[in-house]
Amino acid sequence: MKIFMHYLRRASLDPIGLLIFILLPVALVFLNVEINVATSHEIRGQAVATNVVLMIMLMFQLMSGSYISEYICLDLKGATRWRLLAAPVSLNKYLFSAMFASLFFSLLTGAIVLTLGYFIYDVYMGNIVIIIAAMLLTALFGQFLGIILALLVDKSGTCTAVHLGISWGIFILSGFFGGITLPVVGDVFTTYGTPFSAAIRAVMHSGVGLAVFEGGEFVYASFDNADAILSLGVLAGFVAVTGVAAVIIGRRRPI
Amino acid sequence: MKNVVKRYGDLTALDHLDLEINEGEILGLLGPNGAGKTTAIRSLIGLIEIDSGEISVFGEKQGVNNVKIKKEMGIVTQEITVFTELSAGENLRYFGALYGLRGKELDDNVKRVLEFIGLTEHAKKRPKKFSGGMQRRLNIGCALVHRPRLLIMDEPTVGIDPQSRNHILESVKKIAQGGTTVIYTTHYMEEVQAICGRISIMDAGRVIADGTLDELVGKIAHEDTVRLTAAAPSDALTEEIRAISGVKSVVANAGEYVIISGADSGNLNRIMEIAMRHGGVSNITSDKPNLEDVFLTLTGKKLRDTNEGGGES
Ligand SMILES: Nc1ncnc2c1ncn2[C@@H]1O[C@H](COP(=O)(O)OP(=O)(O)OP(=O)(O)O)[C@@H](O)[C@H]1O
Ligand SMILES: [Mg+2]
Numbered sequence: 001m002k003i004f005m006h007y008l009r010r011a012s013l014d015p016i017g018l019l020i021f022i023l024l025p026v027a028l029v030f031l032n033v034e035i036n037v038a039t040s041h042e043i044r045g046q047a048v049a050t051n052v053v054l055m056i057m058l059m060f061q062l063m064s065g066s067y068i069s070e071y072i073c074l075d076l077k078g079a080t081r082w083r084l085l086a087a088p089v090s091l092n093k094y095l096f097s098a099m100f101a102s103l104f105f106s107l108l109t110g111a112i113v114l115t116l117g118y119f120i121y122d123v124y125m126g127n128i129v130i131i132i133a134a135m136l137l138t139a140l141f142g143q144f145l146g147i148i149l150a151l152l153v154d155k156s157g158t159c160t161a162v163h164l165g166i167s168w169g170i171f172i173l174s175g176f177f178g179g180i181t182l183p184v185v186g187d188v189f190t191t192y193g194t195p196f197s198a199a200i201r202a203v204m205h206s207g208v209g210l211a212v213f214e215g216g217e218f219v220y221a222s223f224d225n226a227d228a229i230l231s232l233g234v235l236a237g238f239v240a241v242t243g244v245a246a247v248i249i250g251r252r253r254p255i
Numbered sequence: 256m257k258n259v260v261k262r263y264g265d266l267t268a269l270d271h272l273d274l275e276i277n278e279g280e281i282l283g284l285l286g287p288n289g290a291g292k293t294t295a296i297r298s299l300i301g302l303i304e305i306d307s308g309e310i311s312v313f314g315e316k317q318g319v320n321n322v323k324i325k326k327e328m329g330i331v332t333q334e335i336t337v338f339t340e341l342s343a344g345e346n347l348r349y350f351g352a353l354y355g356l357r358g359k360e361l362d363d364n365v366k367r368v369l370e371f372i373g374l375t376e377h378a379k380k381r382p383k384k385f386s387g388g389m390q391r392r393l394n395i396g397c398a399l400v401h402r403p404r405l406l407i408m409d410e411p412t413v414g415i416d417p418q419s420r421n422h423i424l425e426s427v428k429k430i431a432q433g434g435t436t437v438i439y440t441t442h443y444m445e446e447v448q449a450i451c452g453r454i455s456i457m458d459a460g461r462v463i464a465d466g467t468l469d470e471l472v473g474k475i476a477h478e479d480t481v482r483l484t485a486a487a488p489s490d491a492l493t494e495e496i497r498a499i500s501g502v503k504s505v506v507a508n509a510g511e512y513v514i515i516s517g518a519d520s521g522n523l524n525r526i527m528e529i530a531m532r533h534g535g536v537s538n539i540t541s542d543k544p545n546l547e548d549v550f551l552t553l554t555g556k557k558l559r560d561t562n563e564g565g566g567e568s
Contacts, residue, residue: 002353006349009341009345010340013340079332079336082297082302082330082332082336083330083332083397085302086300086302087325087350087354088322088323089353
């Protein structure tokens, strides 16, 4: 607990981190919603806001896993490693404490974005349990990705850069900039084929994305909980695979 | 530590190392860069696996992750390993907490250490704003909060001004007076001479000599050290001096010669005479050997490279 708090405190003292992972998503939500609402012909503010808020929330879950790689590189790779391991605390305890702190921070970002969206833009949450599950799983995937990168790359700056690169690769693949249909695999990636698309799909199918504009107001008519849960299952699969990969790489190439 | 071997690939970092520390003493571990001091320390704390040999601490067998032993040891790393985003006080608290200290016990010990390292007034400041000496002191303090029975200091004074260094050396003495056993690693002779009861000299992964300062110097007491600055140093000069009977070693470093020779052999005159023929002498002294000379005699190497030119010959 002491160690977990230590990492939380350090994360909270990092001005650039706070800027990027708390302020930036909030700013992006405002910006996107305002621009989209202003330029759209029909007044679909709520639907636009719902999409923007949930999308940005999930994106930052994936990216904020770069915290953990930074702490691994700083504390468990350089000279500090020897001092920390000389204490009667195991490597795994440091690792998990740092990971949970990083996860906590990630979920805090998510919670802030969702809360703001809910109160300011009246974002429709669909099935909140599914949204929270998607958030948690995406964040976990980001953590495992961060751990794997820290195991393979020595410099924390490089880790962060690669982490962001992979995250954006996933966004693009998921059809973030318009759907892409690739030969052979078809639209796999834009549906369930990446952790991000699976997360989005789960959220959308929990009710959010299926809103219909009827008689001057939205009707969230067709829920597809089965598809939502299937998407969550796929996402959980991604998490499990990266988790196992992290353990295997950790065994082969210990920090 | 008995017969400890540690290899990194082809490199044997510890080569059948034997090292003994008695409770309550300050043991100086002296050796040049790459001698294996840090590796010896890491094995002693149980941070790295050793290839063979035996290590026991407080009468118990040491291995990787022997938590019980770790609790009673403190380590001051060679590099400054404090968290720059936390204040001095917070750093101390964290390290105390890692060793299981809580509540009032933690508060009291943090206060005690802050006073001891002279940073009480700076407790709320971050180490980023500290001078090199203050950072070093904090680095040491972080190993003291849990009152270790054995304190291991790996070159704790690297790169600081003489005043801070003296402050640190005094502190180490005080720590030992309080009953803590200390292993003090360094490549500064003066430091071990000033504070250590016993000295182990390491080179190339083994202990090559060990004893009190007097014992070590006694080993070569029947020898004189001649220091000479030649006006025109040359290989021929080195060779001629080396050829004098009774001369045990000649180390030339950019015109500075350190010559160990049998005492009272009249060699001083011979050395002078040869040097005069080779272009003259700008400075010459002869005295009884010190610890540096012990090292020089045993290894034929200087403990620290004062500059890259010359080197051993
Ligand atoms: N992890 C490692 N992998 C490979 N070689 C290593 C490793 N750690 C140390 N060595 C090598 O082992 C030898 C002993 O190193 P060590 O750090 O113990 O020396 P040292 O006496 O502490 O030197 P210094 O005064 O420079 O700190 C060196 O040649 C070093 O290059
Ligand atoms: Mg060292």
